[in-house]
Amino acid sequence: xxxxTIHTDHAPAAVGTYSQxxxxxxxxxxxxxxxxxxxxxxxxxxxxxQAKQAFANLKAICEAAGGSLNDVVKFNVSLTDLNDFAxxxxxxxxxxxxxxxxxxAVQVAALPKGGVVEIEAIMFIDS
Numbered sequence: 001x002x003x004x005t006i007h008t009d010h011a012p013a014a015v016g017t018y019s020q021x022x023x024x025x026x027x028x029x030x031x032x033x034x035x036x037x038x039x040x041x042x043x044x045x046x047x048x049x050q051a052k053q054a055f056a057n058l059k060a061i062c063e064a065a066g067g068s069l070n071d072v073v074k075f076n077v078s079l080t081d082l083n084d085f086a087x088x089x090x091x092x093x094x095x096x097x098x099x100x101x102x103x104x105a106v107q108v109a110a111l112p113k114g115g116v117v118e119i120e121a122i123m124f125i126d127s
Contacts, residue, residue, distance in 0.1 A: 001025050010060035012036040015112060021061050028065045032078070032120035033057040034113060047084045047116050051091040054119045059095075067125045069095055074122040077105040081116065088117070 006021035006028065014020060014031070021030045035043050035050025036057070044053045055069070062068050077088060085105060092100070111118050 006061060006065045008060050008064035010038060010064070011057040012038045012041055015041075021065055023065055026125050028062070028067065028123040028125065030058060030061050030065075030072075030121040030123060032076075032118040033061070034111065034115040034118050036113070036115075043113055043115055047081075047087055048091065050115060051084075051088060051117050051119075052094075054117060055091060055095045058119060058121055062121075062123055065123065065125070067123050070097065071123045071125055072096075072101050072121045073124050074101055075103040076120045077103065078108045078111060078118045079105060079116065080108060080111060082107040084117065 001024055004023040005019045006023055008020065011020055011033065018031050021028050033054045035053035037044060037053060038057065044050045059069050062071065079088065088105065
């Protein structure tokens, strides 16, 4: 199977030694996205703004890979405060439709660049 690197200028450039996404066959593994504005590479202010921006970044990467957020089968979410869980659900509901994909959410001590939420995804494109 071939391995394809996915990149778009509509999502933040990698801030480390990783790709925005890797496609293998019909599966796309999207790297964790913070609430970074792709133009300024600055974090949005507050949980809601960061979560919405993380989703916008994921959407752009999904589209660059030939899919959409509706093709995501699993999300992994890291939060610096589990008290933001209800707000996280609101952002997910605004960006997805039922039936919802699988998801895990965990509290972590810290995230890169001082972010408060990071979302990664696995997408399956039926072609």
